[in-house]
Amino acid sequence: MSLLVVGSMAFDSIETPFGKTDRIVGGAATYIAWAASCFVQPVQQISVVGGDFPEQELKELQARGVDLGGVQVKKDQKSFYWAGRYHLDMNSRDTLVTELNVLADFQPVVPESFQSAEYVMLGNLSPVVQMNVIEQLRHRPRLIAMDTMNFWMNTQMEELKKVLTKVDALLINDAEARQLSGEYSLVKAARAIHRMGPRYLVIKKGEHGALLFYKNHAFFAPALPLEEVFDPTGAGDTFAGGFMGYIAHTQDLSFENMKTAVVVGSALASFCVEKFGVQRLKEISQEDIETRIRQFVDLMHFDIDLVQ
Amino acid sequence: MSLLVVGSMAFDSIETPFGKTDRIVGGAATYIAWAASCFVQPVQQISVVGGDFPEQELKELQARGVDLGGVQVKKDQKSFYWAGRYHLDMNSRDTLVTELNVLADFQPVVPESFQSAEYVMLGNLSPVVQMNVIEQLRHRPRLIAMDTMNFWMNTQMEELKKVLTKVDALLINDAEARQLSGEYSLVKAARAIHRMGPRYLVIKKGEHGALLFYKNHAFFAPALPLEEVFDPTGAGDTFAGGFMGYIAHTQDLSFENMKTAVVVGSALASFCVEKFGVQRLKEISQEDIETRIRQFVDLMHFDIDLVQ
Numbered sequence: 001m002s003l004l005v006v007g008s009m010a011f012d013s014i015e016t017p018f019g020k021t022d023r024i025v026g027g028a029a030t031y032i033a034w035a036a037s038c039f040v041q042p043v044q045q046i047s048v049v050g051g052d053f054p055e056q057e058l059k060e061l062q063a064r065g066v067d068l069g070g071v072q073v074k075k076d077q078k079s080f081y082w083a084g085r086y087h088l089d090m091n092s093r094d095t096l097v098t099e100l101n102v103l104a105d106f107q108p109v110v111p112e113s114f115q116s117a118e119y120v121m122l123g124n125l126s127p128v129v130q131m132n133v134i135e136q137l138r139h140r141p142r143l144i145a146m147d148t149m150n151f152w153m154n155t156q157m158e159e160l161k162k163v164l165t166k167v168d169a170l171l172i173n174d175a176e177a178r179q180l181s182g183e184y185s186l187v188k189a190a191r192a193i194h195r196m197g198p199r200y201l202v203i204k205k206g207e208h209g210a211l212l213f214y215k216n217h218a219f220f221a222p223a224l225p226l227e228e229v230f231d232p233t234g235a236g237d238t239f240a241g242g243f244m245g246y247i248a249h250t251q252d253l254s255f256e257n258m259k260t261a262v263v264v265g266s267a268l269a270s271f272c273v274e275k276f277g278v279q280r281l282k283e284i285s286q287e288d289i290e291t292r293i294r295q296f297v298d299l300m301h302f303d304i305d306l307v308q
Numbered sequence: 309m310s311l312l313v314v315g316s317m318a319f320d321s322i323e324t325p326f327g328k329t330d331r332i333v334g335g336a337a338t339y340i341a342w343a344a345s346c347f348v349q350p351v352q353q354i355s356v357v358g359g360d361f362p363e364q365e366l367k368e369l370q371a372r373g374v375d376l377g378g379v380q381v382k383k384d385q386k387s388f389y390w391a392g393r394y395h396l397d398m399n400s401r402d403t404l405v406t407e408l409n410v411l412a413d414f415q416p417v418v419p420e421s422f423q424s425a426e427y428v429m430l431g432n433l434s435p436v437v438q439m440n441v442i443e444q445l446r447h448r449p450r451l452i453a454m455d456t457m458n459f460w461m462n463t464q465m466e467e468l469k470k471v472l473t474k475v476d477a478l479l480i481n482d483a484e485a486r487q488l489s490g491e492y493s494l495v496k497a498a499r500a501i502h503r504m505g506p507r508y509l510v511i512k513k514g515e516h517g518a519l520l521f522y523k524n525h526a527f528f529a530p531a532l533p534l535e536e537v538f539d540p541t542g543a544g545d546t547f548a549g550g551f552m553g554y555i556a557h558t559q560d561l562s563f564e565n566m567k568t569a570v571v572v573g574s575a576l577a578s579f580c581v582e583k584f585g586v587q588r589l590k591e592i593s594q595e596d597i598e599t600r601i602r603q604f605v606d607l608m609h610f611d612i613d614l615v616q
Contacts, residue, residue, distance in 0.1 A: 088492065184396065187535045208516040211533060220530040220607050225519060227495045259610040293612060299528050300608050302567040304601060 002067075003248040004114055004141070005032045006046040006133050007123020007237070008103060009053065009071065010080035013096075014276060016231050017088050024277040025057045027080065028123030028147065031234035033066045034281040035241025035268045036121070038289060039249040041065030044114045046133065048102045051075040060282065069111045077102045090229045091206055110136040119248040121240055122146035122167070127159040134166050143253060145169035145200075145244055147236070153179050161196060169200035171240050177203045186211060187218075200258060202243065202265075204236050212262045219259040222299060224270040224292070231276045235269040238281065242268030263300075267292045310375075311556040312422055312449070313340045314354040314441050315431020315545070316411060317361065317379065318388035321404075322584060324539050325396050332585040333365045335388065336431030336455065339542035341374045342589040343549025343576045344429070346597060347557040349373030352422040354441065356410045359383040368590065377419040385410045398537045399514055418444040427556040429548055430454035430475070435467040442474050451561060453477035453508075453552055455544070461487050469504060477508035479548050485511045494519060495526075508566060510551070510573075512544050520570045527567040530607060532578040532600070539584045543577040546589065550576030571608075575600045 007029030014021045029047045037043050043066045051074065058068060083097035108129055115138055122130045124147040134144065144167045152160050153176070164170065170193060178184055181192035186203055190213035193201050201213040207229065209222040243265035250257055270292060274280045315337030322329045337355045345351050351374045359382065366376055391405035416437055423446055430438045432455040442452065452475045460468050461484070472478065478501060486492055489500035498509050498521035509521040515537065517530040551573035558565055578600060582588045 185533075185535050185537075187533045205516070208513070209528075209530065218533050218607055219610065220517075220533075221610075222517065222528040222530065225493075225495045225526050225528075227493050229493075256611065260612045263610055263612065297612070299526055300610070302527065302529075302571055302608070303564065304568045304571065304605070 001040055001248050001251060002042050002044050002117060002119070003036050003040050003244055004044045004046065004110075004117035004120045005029050005036065005123065005241075006108060006121070006130070007032060007125060008080050009047040009049050010082060010103075011052075012081075012233060012277065013083035014231055014233050015085040016090070017086065018228070018230050019276070021276050023081070025054065026082070026234060026277055028125075028234075028237040030057075030061075030278060031237035031272065031281070032121055032123055032241035032244070033061055034064070034278045035238040035272070036245030036248070037064045037066055038242070038268065038284070038286070039245035039264075042067040043245075044070060044117060046070035046108050046110065046114070048072040048074060048106045048108075050077040050079040050102045053079045067113075069113055070109065072109070074102050084233070086232065090232050108133050108136075115139060118142045118251075119244060120144045121244040122163075123237060123240070124149050127152055127156050127163045130163045131159065131166070134163070143168050143247060145171060145240070147171050147240055148176065150176055150179055164193075164197040167198050169202065170198040171202040171204065171236070171243070173204045173206070173236065177201070190218075202262060204239060206232065206235070210239065210262055210266055212258055214255050214258065217255060219255075219262060221259075221262045221266045221296065223266060224295060224299065226270065226273065229273045232273050233276075234278065235272045238272035239265035239269040241265075263293065263296050267296055309348055309556050309559060310350050310352050310425060310427070311344050311348050311552055312352045312354065312418075312425035312428045313337050313344065313431065313549075314416060314429070314438070315340060315433060316388050317355040317357050318390060318411075319360075320389075320541060320585070321391035322539055322541050323393040324398070325394065326536070326538050327584070329584050331389070333362065334390070334542060334585055336433075336542075336545040338365075338369075338586060339545035339580065339589070340429055340431055340549035340552070341369055342372070342586045343546040343573075343580070344553030344556070345372045345374055346550070346576065346592070346594070347553035347572075350375040351553075352378060352419075352425060354378030354416050354418065354422070356380040356382060356414045356416075358385040358387040358410045361387045375421075377421055378417065380410075380417070382410050392541070394540065398540050416441050416444075423447060426450045426559075427552060428452045429552040430471075431545060431548070432457050435460055435464050435471045438471045439467065439474070442471070451476050451552075451555060453479060453548070455479050455548055456484065458484055458487055472501075472505040475506055477510065478506040479510040479512065479544070479551070481512045481514070481544065485509070498526075510570060512547060514540065514543070518547065518570055518574055520566055522563050522566065525563060527563075527570060529567075529570045529574045529604065531574060532603060532607065534578065534581065537581045540581050541584075542586065543580045546580035547573035547577040549573075571601065571604050575604055
């Protein structure tokens with residue numbers, strides 16, 4: 001089974017209270033691919049990079065089972081670049097630099113060999129690009145999930161709403177869910193967003209965990225309480241990669257399995273924040289992942305005898 | 309089995325985005341008693357009120373199985389009074405008025421009939437008053453839990469630290485845990501607070517749920533996602549009442565049972581916020597409570613086969 005991933009592959013410069021990086025490899029699709037490839041191969045990657053993007057990083061992704069057949073390399077251009085600084089609480093950050101570069105006129109192309117994709121993760125990108133990919137698919141995937149952000153709500157809400165009618169699952173953070181729905185209560189926000197299209201809604205709350213909404217059901221997975229959050233960059237994308245990777249691996253679209261996928265996504269995200277960039281995702285073994293999922297079981301499991 | 313409760317019984321005036329009350333009955337011990345008495349009778353109440361405190365409210369507590377033998381009524385004085393206004397997010401509030409009145413020189417007296425208490429909940433009060441109660445107890449209870457707040461950390465930290473050496477469980481919010489420990493990470497905060505005395509630490513995060521720490525174990529219970537949080541006043545005290553009421557009822561101090569008690573506390577708190585004051589706690593039936601606990605089971609339960 002395969003997972004089709006669309007998103008940015010980029011450079012980030014990151015400052016946190018714990019340290020500072022020069023340009024390191026980042027981008028939504030990079031994090032998604034590293035996380036998803038823990039569960040599913042091939043990950044079929046659609047993205048665009050400049051001539052400055054390190055060959056070595058591409059080779060490492062290929063070695064991990066990522067098919068780069070949909071990654072355009074624009075030799076004479078530069079990759080997307082973002083620089084940001086996190087505040088002490090790690091929940092808020094300032095963007096210092098955004099250079100779109102190759103992303104400015106990105107025209108995604110779905111290779112013929114990706115046409116049979118059953119599972120699709122549309123990383124945070126312009127809704128026009130997201131729609132373009134959906135329209136290129138001749139065969140309706142079993143599950144299309146997408147991420148988005150406040151920037152697209154502010155600038156391309158109509159286009160975004162059109163994409164929402166085409167997807168099964170939306171993964172966004174709490175502030176984005178509130179902005180998109182105009183509702184402060186996340187329960188009401190979920191109901192409003194379901195009406196926009198996505199049957200499944202995952203609201204990511206960072207250190208406060210993640211909520212999954214489906215029909216009248218809700219499920220909650222906490223974030224693992226960590227001694228240190230070193231760098232939160234990419235945690236949401238890593239969550240999405242773990243979530244979709246697990247679903248593609250299990251091929252099970254039941255709500256019960258989606259719940260487990262939320263826990264798996266949370267577990268992967270808890271690794272991501274332990275080091276800068278995708279470093280930690282490159283290191284972890286299947287055993288590390290299973291050990292961490294067991295920590296989530298311990299964190300969430302309780303027994304009660306309901307007497308009445 | 310009984311539960312000894314110490315804390316304020318008071319008047320509150322509350323403004324939320326949803327409405328405004330005149331002086332209604334509140335106070336930590338009032339909320340704790342209403343919540344705990346869902347599970348255990350008698351609740352042995354130690355508090356102080358003025359001549360202005362409504363007889364009817366005291367009668368309703370007695371009818372619920374609350375023994376008011378430790379509640380001093382100062383006929384010619386006024387009850388503690390607090391007025392506050394919540395912001396739109398309901399997580400932050402401004403205090404508009406605080407009148408200590410009878411609480412200013414509160415000298416708690418433990419009645420002889422309360423001396424055999426096995427379970428004790430010290431609501432948020434001056435650590436001097438909390439210590440005074442502990443010192444009056446001739447027989448060490450099986451479990452002493454306490455609440456406190458930033459005000460006591462700012463003004464009576466030494467006295468507070470002495471009380472902490474005498475208690476088994478501390479229930480505070482995340483900002484308080486950070487202030488008390490000087491650690492931003494809640495995992496590190498928990499470790500530091502365990503060293504101060506309490507074996508069990510519950511960190512309440514309001515709409516973001518509650519964490520229980522014990523030795524190297526952690527457990528997390530989410531807050532129930534609600535359509536509307538009408539009035540958060542007393543939710544933390546209600547949590548404490550549900551938590552300690554359930555423990556006193558089950559007489560089980562294992563970590564496993566503490567986890568369940570955290571869920572029960574969260575369930576009770578989810579009722580509290582649905583109406584102003586203790587109104588909702590007066591209305592709920594055992595069936596309502598069980599139905600709500602089942603919602604927590606649904607919210608938290610997932611299955612995973614760890615293959616490797």
